Amino acid sequence: MSPSNPYLDDLSRGIVRENPVFRLLLGMCPVLGVTGYLINGLGMGLAATAVLIASNVVIAALKNFIPPQVRIPCFIVVIATFVTIIEMVLQAFQPALYEALGVFVPLIVVNCVILGRAEAFASKKPVLRALVDGIGVGIGFTLALGILALVREVAGHGTIMGPDPESAILLFGQGFEPMGLFGQPPGAFIALGLLLGLTNVIFKKFNIK
Amino acid sequence: MRDLMRLSITLAVVAVISAALLTGVHNVTEPVIEQREASEYVEALERFFPEFDQFQTEKINGDTFDLVYDQAGDKIGVMATVKTQGYEGTITYNLAVDNEAEIIGIRIISHSETPGIGDVITTANFQDQFIGKDFEDPIEDGEDVDSVSGATLSTGAMISSIRRTVTTIGENFLGMERAAFGFEDLADGLYRGTVDGTYGPLTVEVEFREGRIRAIDIIEQNETEDYFFDAYPSIPRKIIDKQQLEVDVQTGATLSAERIISAVKNALEGSPVEESGGGDN
Numbered sequence: 001m002s003p004s005n006p007y008l009d010d011l012s013r014g015i016v017r018e019n020p021v022f023r024l025l026l027g028m029c030p031v032l033g034v035t036g037y038l039i040n041g042l043g044m045g046l047a048a049t050a051v052l053i054a055s056n057v058v059i060a061a062l063k064n065f066i067p068p069q070v071r072i073p074c075f076i077v078v079i080a081t082f083v084t085i086i087e088m089v090l091q092a093f094q095p096a097l098y099e100a101l102g103v104f105v106p107l108i109v110v111n112c113v114i115l116g117r118a119e120a121f122a123s124k125k126p127v128l129r130a131l132v133d134g135i136g137v138g139i140g141f142t143l144a145l146g147i148l149a150l151v152r153e154v155a156g157h158g159t160i161m162g163p164d165p166e167s168a169i170l171l172f173g174q175g176f177e178p179m180g181l182f183g184q185p186p187g188a189f190i191a192l193g194l195l196l197g198l199t200n201v202i203f204k205k206f207n208i209k
Numbered sequence: 210m211r212d213l214m215r216l217s218i219t220l221a222v223v224a225v226i227s228a229a230l231l232t233g234v235h236n237v238t239e240p241v242i243e244q245r246e247a248s249e250y251v252e253a254l255e256r257f258f259p260e261f262d263q264f265q266t267e268k269i270n271g272d273t274f275d276l277v278y279d280q281a282g283d284k285i286g287v288m289a290t291v292k293t294q295g296y297e298g299t300i301t302y303n304l305a306v307d308n309e310a311e312i313i314g315i316r317i318i319s320h321s322e323t324p325g326i327g328d329v330i331t332t333a334n335f336q337d338q339f340i341g342k343d344f345e346d347p348i349e350d351g352e353d354v355d356s357v358s359g360a361t362l363s364t365g366a367m368i369s370s371i372r373r374t375v376t377t378i379g380e381n382f383l384g385m386e387r388a389a390f391g392f393e394d395l396a397d398g399l400y401r402g403t404v405d406g407t408y409g410p411l412t413v414e415v416e417f418r419e420g421r422i423r424a425i426d427i428i429e430q431n432e433t434e435d436y437f438f439d440a441y442p443s444i445p446r447k448i449i450d451k452q453q454l455e456v457d458v459q460t461g462a463t464l465s466a467e468r469i470i471s472a473v474k475n476a477l478e479g480s481p482v483e484e485s486g487g488g489d490n
Contacts, residue, residue, distance in 0.1 A: 036325075062223075067212075067216055067219055070216050070219055070220055073220060074219065074220065077223050078223065080227070081230055084231055084234075088231075088234050088235060088238040088239075088242075091242055092237075092238035092239075092242045093238075093241070095245060102321070103321075183325060184325055
């Protein structure tokens, strides 16, 4: 259970043991807000991952130049820069996703997963390890959003790959009346709670710490 | 002191580099975004006006009206780009009408209404009820179109904005005129009228004597306070000054202003709650 390779450890830690959503409960705002559809959840996860990797690398590279007194403002500026870049790129090339994610794209700036990794990891470790850590946590975050969004979309809309009617697959046929609650924000809390319970059971069973 | 310098310089350098980066990306993405928006607009024009060839832009009160022409150079309709205040922010949409001011299509460009509630304004279900309505139709909630319960503010805002836009287009570009609401022959007395307001009924009392509206009192209102006091008492004063209900509503409090007007109309359409004592005449 103890991988000797630190990179492998960095990668897997973010996905499993310190999964930002299921284990650390960080960055809950987009987790609850945009997981109504699988595509939106995955899109949000990937956008946050891109910002996380970029900010992790830059902050690790700059850690010796930034005086500790002003590190937080510097981190925030770095993160905000990447978020704004992602926002503009999405708006230009992925307008549908940009519309769907709405205010949650600019809100990546204050996503505590990203600032948390910058403060706890990237600002103390070499660039390469920060990169791997960013990838790992990013995958973990995207995975968690994807699972939650899948549960909510199937339960709340009865589809996969919605909301675009062209790509949406109706799982239960036309006459199915989905549980609309799961499509709404309160349903996100319920679905998240159930998934948290499930991960706890799984982690206990396999004795992962 | 040296420390302070170092801190400021570090922050400044980080900020400058980030600004430079953002400027660079912005310069790359902006033309793409603009081009996409323009081509989406042209696509919408082609969908609403299959014979569309070119358009000419006019501006009224900050809204854009494109007069649409076909290949022969004949005007085939008007496409408006309108902003209106929704529940949570500005709703921007296109409204396409033909030469008879009949609504051909609606396209929401951007909005920030509540997901799952106010965003019904983007659904075909809500939009289709406007298709075919024209300048002569009331386009009034509960009469020929319906707001969506649970999303009354968002859908109500769309309904009255569409009504205003159709009126603006008809009057400015298609040479139409609204028949004024006539009330010269009414019996003297005190009239009372009620309409649904933002959070409850809005009731007015109108005093009518010798062929003129003498006074308008609002006896009950449940409007958003700021908006209401923007509209009151200026709207009643305008109605009394002009002796007609077709008065300008000021932007910013359009909904409350329009409600006051329709409450007065509602009052005058009914019969007086109390006849004025005939002693004087």
